[in-house]
Amino acid sequence: MxxxxxxxxxxxxxxxxxxxxxxxxxxxxxxxxxxxxxxxxxxxxxxxxxxxxxxxxxxxxxxxxxxxxxxxxxxxxxxxxxxxxxRAEAEDFRLRVTARGCDVDVLSRLVSSYNLAGRPVPAVATVVEWQEQGDQLRDGSADVGLMRTPFDERGLDSDELFSEPRVVLLPERHPLARADEVALAQLADQPVARWKGDHRDAFLLWPAEDVPQHEWVPGPVVGDTSQFHAVVRLGQAIGFVPESVSFASVSAGVRAVRVRDAPPSVLRLAWTRTSTSAAVADLVRHATALADGLRYAAPGSPTP
CATH class of the missing domain: 1.10.10.10 (Winged helix-like DNA-binding domain superfamily/Winged helix DNA-binding domain)
Incomplete structure (x- = not known):
């Protein structure tokens, strides 16, 4: 050839x-x-x-x-x-592990526990925008990423770390704000906050066969968590987040209510499909072995 x-x-x-x-x-x-x-x-x-x-x-x-x-x-x-x-030629080479800001607690636990175990190649934690995570793995500027599904899987392999329920953030004066849990059908007419640059499917929670009966109402576009919380507090939109993230998301004027029939939010550990790095494989094994201990701890609960 x-x-x-x-x-x-x-x-x-x-x-x-x-x-x-x-x-x-x-x-x-x-x-x-x-x-x-x-x-x-x-x-x-x-x-x-x-x-x-x-x-x-x-x-x-x-x-x-x-x-x-x-x-x-x-x-x-x-x-x-x-x-x-x-990067490998640099004297201070470290594995670069990325996550979105909402998963900083899991990121901190993973990198800290990995480094405390005395691994040959240390790791460093970096918070990045979700739009950049996949590209950084593919171009070699990051080694491993904590990524919420769905994400662009081109050229990547991944293992599931854990899944968790989703909650809906509601303004405290919302009629459903005091409920223990709600169903998706009860929220069908509510405007949903949309992240800038996000695809509609990223916040579409109903199963595909139910989409025609439960179309979302497009809400305001937000660029950061402060705007996200603000549009919810002002009653301009509702927003869906993983249950672990809700501990940090709930603030004055905002309540979190579990959605009983929403699919779980899945956190996966991703790396490039072509990676042959022993250090990356070591970190992946470490993370999967400690998956349960990497979950976010609710305020007042013991740290694993």
Whole structure:
């Protein structure tokens, strides 16, 4: 099999995404004739046509569609390998473990217990935005992530740490705020706070077969937890969070009520599918062995 030039794969990805040689050449900061020659050479190496060239734009052949999907992964793996190699060379190399702010307690417990166990490669805890977690794992700038489902699983493996009930946050004057628990159907007409950049499915809790009967009412878009709490307290929206997060979420004017028929919130430990790091495997084994002890402790309960 012919050796494939990685640069040509990157050129092909640009043309496939832009669907136009001129735009792709501008994006790559090269001339269009040089780009065309590179793509022809790539097609010769692959042994089949990858593009259907039109008067203005191009379309991908079946082979081109397959190569595009795989080429993106190859480029990501090469970039990740380079970043990991540079990090490994650093004298103070540590495993970087990430989590969203709402899971900082689990993150702290995991990293502290791992480091206290005297592992050969220490770990460091980092709080990041949920939108960045998957990409940081894929590009090698993070090693392990504590991630709430659903998330973008491309190129990642993961193990479930634990699942827990969900609660709904309600303003204290809400008619259901004093209830011990509620059903999803009782909340069907309530506006739901939406996180900036979040996909609708991330807060859609009803089973797929029930969606037509229980559509959410879109609520205000929030960018941080302060805004999230504010729109709930002001009665502008309700919000769903894992039960453990509700201990920190409940503040003046806000109450948490368990939702009996909502699916559980699942916390998973994720890493790159191509990882061969013994240190990552060690941390994953440590975390899964202590999964029950990593759960958030309610105020006043003993620490595991």
């Amino acid at each position: 012919a050796d494939i030039d990685l640069r040509r794969l990157r050129y092909f990805v640009a043309v496939a995404e832009e669907r136009n040689f001129t735009r792709a050449a501008e994006r790559l900061m090269m001339t269009q004739p040089a780009l065309s020659r590179a793509i022809r050479s790539l097609e010769d190496d692959v042994g089949t046509s990858l593009l259907v060239r039109g008067y203005r734009d191009v379309e991908l052949t079946r082979a081109g569609l397959v190569l595009l999907e795989q080429a993106r992964g190859v480029d990501d793996q090469v970039n990740t390998a380079v970043r990991l190699a540079r």
